[in-house]
Amino acid sequence: MSRAATVLRLAALALLVTFLLTPASFAPLFAPLTQYGAPPIYDQGNLLTLALAQIATVCCATAASAVVAVGLGILVTRASGAQFLPLSRTLVNIGQTFPPVAVLAIAVPLVGFGLKPTLIALFCYGLLPIFENTISGLHGCPPAVIEAASGMGMSPTQRLLGVELPLAMPLILEGIRLSLVINVGTAAIGSTVGAKGLGEVIIAGLLSNNTAFILQGGLVTGLMAILLYEAMAAVERRLFRPALIE
Amino acid sequence: MISIDNLSKQYGSTTVVDRVSLDIERNSITVIVGTSGSGKSTLLRMINRLVEPSSGRVLIDGNDTAGEPAHLLRRRIGYAIQGNGLFPHRTVAENIATVPRLLGWDDTRLRARVLQLLTVFQLDPAEFAGKFPHQLSGGQQQRVGVARALAAEPAVLLMDEPFGALDPIIRAKAQDDLLDIQRRFATTIVLVTHDMDEAFRLGSRVAVMSRGRVLQYDRPAVLITRPADPFVSQMTGLADRAMRLLSLTTAGEAVIPGAAGGPVIAASASLRDALSELVWRGAESVAVVDADGAPLGRLTVAAILAHGRPG
């Protein structure tokens, strides 16, 4: 990892935090984008609250998807669940053809408007990359390593916890990272069905033709997605630095 | 020690191992040799029950191995495989400590054992204990693999093509090391290979397998001089069987009394090497000395050649 990239990331983080804490100080920057004296900074709610609400929604949903998807991934890679593997693969493939917006839209008739459809959509959509990566990670363990583990007398559980999961972990975490990023974006769209988040700002901008609002909502959402991605990547590098550099 | 009794394995309608019975001696290296698909690996894997037999029994020291949970059985039996199967996410020391940890050894004993093994396998603990497998050379990885298999002081060590991934020079060294290790720890080793030279070099007894059956199980010299089956003689090689036979006997074993001038050879060298030395030097006899250089006697061309024929 280069120093320049680290500096860039920290600068982005600092910018995001400053903007969220004191949005008014950025008013002169956004003022040229507004017309007819419209407010340059979103004034119908607190940006920080909205951003935190969105992150909370995303993290809750992704955590739930991670638990379920990793569990399912483990299940279908055991001998007892192996007969479900081809089916679950196909389902994941089909699932990926459902656009996030469609998942969100379809959840509305089931549970009504508000936070719930967003959580359901994020949960469902978050399952796919994590499940897929869990399976490839567990399948990617070198057969010789598995054979050695069994041959030395590890029980199936010991093998799973001590060998297979640690080896699959980088891929699983990458899946979770992907889910997080997709979910930050989908959560913004969740505002259209009444979930609290920065989508509100973008949509307010679209409705009142206020580019400043759109840009604020968009930039903050984008920055959050990138920084979440980078933060997780940094944690992963710290955890797996020595072992898995090939 | 290990007695394999009428052991068979079927997958559906194919029989992979067909009613095999073998008695494996304690404190020796027994080699199972065969072409690919002969069932040799399956036979080996039935000893530690990585493959469950379809019928028949395996007894270790008189106890049926089917009588205890498979994973507990495997902790008592060392297991080393081709490509070594080291855990890429664990250090060399952690890899070696795997089975002792499973068995719940205390830290002091564990640390002492890891240090001992690293030293025995010529891996400087200060340098290698903390390294990860991908930072080692192929030969070093292979040694760690065997060290790991021996960590819990198993009485039996199973090896499945353990040197298959090594280049010839490192392989010869690894084979010599294995002979030393076997003597040092007095382990009973069962080794599977497709390489007849390796079988002859390592095995005190060799079982030749083909299509799931053991065709012959005997000392290497017997396999050469009295092959039980055309397939066995094909495997042992008709063209150079005399030379193979010579390579099974050491100069020390064949030495005859008397003094000789000219070339000198160590007692541990094979008769094949002694003959080669004689041919090269154009001499008629060679002096045999022990490890300290003290003369033991001599070898003549005629005396060597007498060992190269059946009888």
Place this chain on the structure above:
Amino acid sequence: MTTTVARLHRIDPLGALVSAVGAASLLWLPFVVFKLNRILPGDAHSLMQVLPASAALACQVSLILIALVALGIADARVRLAAALVGVIVVAAAVASAANLLTPAGNRVVRVAPGSGFWVLLVALGLMATDAITRLRPRPRPAVRVLMLALFAAVAGAALAHGTFDNLSVMREYAVNAGRFAHEARQHVWLALGSLAAAIVVALPLGILCHRVPRLRGSVLGGLNVIQTIPAIALYGILMAPLGALAAAVPLAARLGIRGIGAAPAVLALFLYSLLPVVANTVAGLKRVSPAAVEAARGMGMTRWQILTGVELLLALPTILTGIRIVLVQNIGLVTVAALIGGGGLGVFVFQGIGQTAIDLVLLGAIPTVALAFSAAVLLDALIDTMNRTRQ
């Protein structure tokens, strides 16, 4: 036959799940919902309540038979056929329920498929999917495309015939028929246009990255950052510079480039499309065996001939996999373009959300999913064909 009977004794676990879910949905979930108009909440009706006794019985008996197949028959072809028959039965039931509940000539009441119908459909779909994965030998790509075409033809014929006209979604369609055709075309155009533009740029870029390894890290890293920007945000962000461009350059404005509308959508989709195509081009070229390139050089092929005749040809399946990812992803992302006036089927989704009219949401969502699914099947078949001819 004997094997079929022998296997009857073993209960299929997935069959058990599918049957249990199907039975539960029939018993406890509403099959259709009757609403006095498109917005009001409605009354739930079960299958037995709406259909005449004989029809309801026939429906239930056939579903029970299908459940038995799911539970006990191992032959994948029989299972697939049973599941497809089930889909037809359920579709016919929901259509006739709608016809029966709707008073003649009434255009205001709405009969929407209830959660029971959807769950039943999912269960049958699961059974069919499972049967397809169990088919041995695996259906050839052409057969898969044919199956898709057949399914589309049957569905299309039923729609054209007016079988489902009294269902709420089709009511919405009847109101929006003209706009629907326009938005559907716009949807496909946005997805394909941005893809085509992306291929034109990404292929050479991928080749360049392959040839100049130093470029690879920064190009792929940069494109990765774009991927992490949520669609709604990227659309919004692009509106500003495009708006400014339109204001400054009248020609651009006359070409249709504006801050809102299709332009930012196409540009955003184009940017999203770059990474998968570039990455897969690089990966595909990397996988070409050096021996093949060496042999081509040995035979006196020029660099250009080697690139087009050997390397790209061998990398094609991998590149196509990237294109498949992009196409499916784009079809989904176009829906969001409706928020910035870019059109497409998302228009109905967001209008429906705005008006709390679920039927309108479905009018946008169902065709989008169908489009993405068909695109995936078609491209998978193409990639498969290519891989098969190579072996």
